[in-house]
Amino acid sequence: MSLVRPFDKLPTLNSAAILLVGTDESQQQQLAEAILKEKKTFKINIHVATSLPLPAERDHIRPRIDLIAFMINMQSKHSLRNVEASLSHMDANFFLGKVCFLITGVGRMNHCSVEMNAVRKLGNLYCSPVLFCELDSEGIRVATAQRLLRMLQICAGHMPGVSALFFSSVMKSSIDE
């Protein structure tokens, strides 16, 4: 059982790795396929896991993780609890822009078991962007895949002059200013 650390491995040339953590495996699979279908200029590794910590046995062959996306389904409280438990197994350096929360299932308000406050508090507490997406719908899945790909490019350092720390501006609301 090891902590996932953002900077303890050397990056590989022209490639990036994303880790999707969530309880719904089929949804992760679909999102991963959508990401792979996108046009990109670098090699991408998509790792999926149901929870952290990741098993220690394969740690030496795992590449450096550039972005971790936690998937929470608003219709299942179990997914929220799972993500909350996983967050304690991460190195604090990850929260400098290399984590984001994907919230799905908000479209059907009558089936929501998780309250909105809890999700917003999570985003505020961990200083990470919260993206609402309905991963059941094809169009939104493609849009989310594009978004994640762009974020991954920035987190892996492929964009000169732009760093993952800039994602905090995504979380600001114009009403606050």
Added chain:
Amino acid sequence: MRRSGRPSLRRRQDMDTPDSGGMTPLGRKTAETGINFTSTTRFSRGLTFIRTHTLFGQSPTRRIIPQTSLLQENADPQKIAFLLRKQWTLYSVTPMYKFSYGNLKEYSRLLSAFVAAEKQKGLAVEVGNDLGIKVTLSTLLGLKGTDQDQVAILVQIASRSQLPFENAEDKVVWSGWFCCICGDDLLESVPEDFTCLSLFLANGAESYTAIVGSWFQKTFDCYFSRLTISPLNLAWMAAMWTGCKVDSHMAATELVFSVPCIPQSLDISYAIHPEDAKALWDTVQKTPGEVTQEEVNLFMDCLYSHFHRHFKIHLSATRLVKVSTSIASAHCDGNIKFLHSKHLIGVLTLLTELAISQIQ
């Protein structure tokens, strides 16, 4: 990295969430998981409903259980008993324009004619033949939370008895009632001509509900929409109603969960002995008379973890669809059954709050 020091919730101008399927804005049908993006800014429609504490999709963090939630003295016990132990379907109603309590007889007459006309549509019937339907509108006294609440209205459709006996009673085939309990905090500054009776409960044939609903919508320019209850609110109900003291025989607290499975969904029913449920709730609740979201979460988590320990099933990954206690029983499709007259006002307060939040 700059971070605002205030931990309070922030308004967002627009959020990329699809339009919710459950909360339909007036007159508009929305797809369940469509790609419609709605702005969360309030749209004022002349009537300003001021919602000071909630944003999109939020439920309140704490609810006060009113201590003096007994029926008022002028309640008719027979009429109240009529409301109990029946399955009522819930609707939320927007404020009615120019509704007057003095004209109830007139409304009864008009509604009778309307119901008879609707029922006769498409049938070849002799002119002047009375179908034997009688509609009565009456007030339900005693169903008030605060003094500013409007008096509840009861609508009944009875079929006139065909028997020639003098004292043969009419058989009630459909009942519906409007009420609004403690709705003032949420409905501020409603103009003079509007009557706010936000909650409508119907029992009987669906066709009659549709006919009565369309008459009210045409006559008073209001809108009826089905009130569905989300699993979050059902969890609140389970927690709040378990905590109520019931002197007589207590029924078991039963929770029904729906597991999304292919091809058919699976239903799990979890029944808890009422004494145990109440004991658990008493250890969770800190301030008597007030319930917070954390307490509700803790109560439900305890039940889920107990179930998981025995059956290795995560109930938190399923959807709560029905809650049944000694006070009342509620289903997520918007059906409710009242079982106890003493706590009727408390349950109606919560339902009124849900109805008002749906129409805002």
